[in-house]
Amino acid sequence: RKEVEQDPGPFNVPEGATVAFNCTYSNSASQSFFWYRQDCRKEPKLLMSVYSSGNEDGRFTAQLNRASQYISLLIRDSKLSDSATYLCVVRRDDKIIFGKGTRLHILP
Amino acid sequence: DAGITQSPRYKITETGRQVTLMCHQTWSHSYMFWYRQDLGHGLRLIYYSAAADITDKGEVPDGYVVSRSKTENFPLTLESATRSQTSVYFCASSENREVAAPPDTQYFGPGTRLTVL
Numbered sequence: 001r002k003e004v005e006q007d008p009g010p011f012n013v014p015e016g017a018t019v020a021f022n023c024t025y026s027n028s029a030s031q032s033f034f035w036y037r038q039d040c041r042k043e044p045k046l047l048m049s050v051y052s053s054g055n056e057d058g059r060f061t062a063q064l065n066r067a068s069q070y071i072s073l074l075i076r077d078s079k080l081s082d083s084a085t086y087l088c089v090v091r092r093d094d095k096i097i098f099g100k101g102t103r104l105h106i107l108p
Numbered sequence: 109d110a111g112i113t114q115s116p117r118y119k120i121t122e123t124g125r126q127v128t129l130m131c132h133q134t135w136s137h138s139y140m141f142w143y144r145q146d147l148g149h150g151l152r153l154i155y156y157s158a159a160a161d162i163t164d165k166g167e168v169p170d171g172y173v174v175s176r177s178k179t180e181n182f183p184l185t186l187e188s189a190t191r192s193q194t195s196v197y198f199c200a201s202s203e204n205r206e207v208a209a210p211p212d213t214q215y216f217g218p219g220t221r222l223t224v225l
Contacts, residue, residue: 034213042219043198043217043219044198044214044216046213046215049213087150094156094164095153096214098143098151100148100149100150101150
């Protein structure tokens, strides 16, 4: 089993809709969690860190569920510019593990 | 505000040749990383470095060599390139909030697209 798993998608979502996707991690000793965004043929960029209490940044909300070992990302009022691949990232000690990403297509 | 740069951005080489990919960061970040990204595999860690003169293997280190004589540079060398090393290579750096703390947010370079014929 991979240490970090994501649904590869693609998620095809109409503009303005709300979309959510999860990421599961297998090692309970994982310490830090992040969502990165990667546009086609570009480098990954940090979207947001994920805190235990959950956190929000504009239209984006991230949640962490340690008991079930998953993190989630919710995007409200989706925009065409949200189309990208979203990478789940988990840190355990010195190791940083990337999920394979979830592709999101926002449809006009 | 240079940040993190990689060179070359594109490289075509032949099987058996030695290739070095350069990575330079201007933030004095302690941690630096090399990843490769291939369809179906996502980002895979090749090597990382916690500080100058300290390097460690990642998930897929075979066929690669790294060095870190200066904090700002982290070159990746393919000693004898193979077709299976055709990929997009990303370098990243990470700040530490405290000395000897684990890596935090990673900042990626623009990538090097390497083709091995």
